[in-house]
Amino acid sequence: MIDKSVASAQAAVADIQDGASIMIGGFGTAGMPDELIEALIARGLRDLTVISNNAGNGETGVAALMREKRVRKIICSFPRQADSHHFDALYHAGEIELELVPQGNLAARIQAAGAGLGAIFTPTGFGTQLAEGKETRNIDGRDYVLEYPIHADFALIKAQQGDRWGNLIYRKTARNFGPIMAMAAKTAIAQVAEIVPLGALDPEAVVTPGIFVQRVVPIMPASALAA
């Protein structure tokens, strides 16, 4: 019997090593797998490369990783925000490397990795600072920039329901990067509010097929615990 469910967040991240590249889902705090990140911080790992849309908001999730100085490099689209103070401090101190990628290119490069593509030509960013030094091509009258896939050792994502085969459905705009990060990482770890029996998820509505997911961790939402 194949059972991808893992009892705890601690167990789910137990084999991540120093220097690992880790995709972290979420747009702002929506879809941020806070409990998986807390477990990652508890491991005491260093020199991580993080791929995530933002560089942390407030005190939880990616922001907590920043506060604990676990990240050597971040690949993201929108680091600077009103509540990104932990990243801002590291950046100004020269203690973190930033690769800034337009949001759609970030998504496309992650998706390309998951789909096994060698590179993509994207119109986004052509003629701007973010395309300087990059190969370009005019195809059928439109200008494109060559961008390479972004792979990762691990993906930490948040979904709503999963089953023991790893099939996932998400909740509202918390879906954001989850499906494509699951595809692009060697090991995708999903925290879900609920693990349901096989067959309980409508197969027509499964968003991430289980083939892309290696571990599923049930994490009761904080709101449900408080109730």
Add this chain to the structure above:
Amino acid sequence: MERLDRKAMAARVARDIPEGAYVNLGIGLPTMVANYLPADKDIFLQSENGVLGMGPAPAPGLEDPELINAGKQPVTLLDGGCFFHHADSFAMMRGGHLDICVLGAFQVSATGDIANWHTGAPGAIPAVGGAMDLAIGAKQIFVMMELLTKSGESKLVERCTYPLTGIGCISRVYTDLGTFSVGPQGAGIIDLVPGFSIEEARRSTGLALDAAQLAA
């Protein structure tokens, strides 16, 4: 002169959005356009974090932290609305499926270049988000901004001096002093607020604004 306030600017943009349009309203000033879209017409609002058919802000107390827009503000979903992941969301832009994007800007050039993501100031942490994707992300890209800076410099310019977000992608600029077309033929006047003359518009912008489209 009868300078438009931000609400009037938003209403002016909303007048040019037809029923059936798929529309992305950028963060900040453009978000206000939603308040002036006619309630009796189907206009589809997309937000790049992964929602189509976005409704207005929820009533206080009904916010859902997992139902937000690209500005990370709580929103609602209309009946018929749906959610999708980021790759699909940006495919809607890049693939030319959206009809209209409305963006804010630091500067727009007469030929339709836009600068709106980075001031280039030393020490400023750059953040681009979806700006470059949005700038090329619809059949028509509108900009909504004040025509002049606080110190009176035109933001409609011959050539952008701030770092570019996109090249030749803007078709129309809605401002507090008038509406302008931009593109390969250069900048032209579509309308001006009462009391702001063609000559004043040309003097303020330093551009040889074409006035052929201006309704008499």
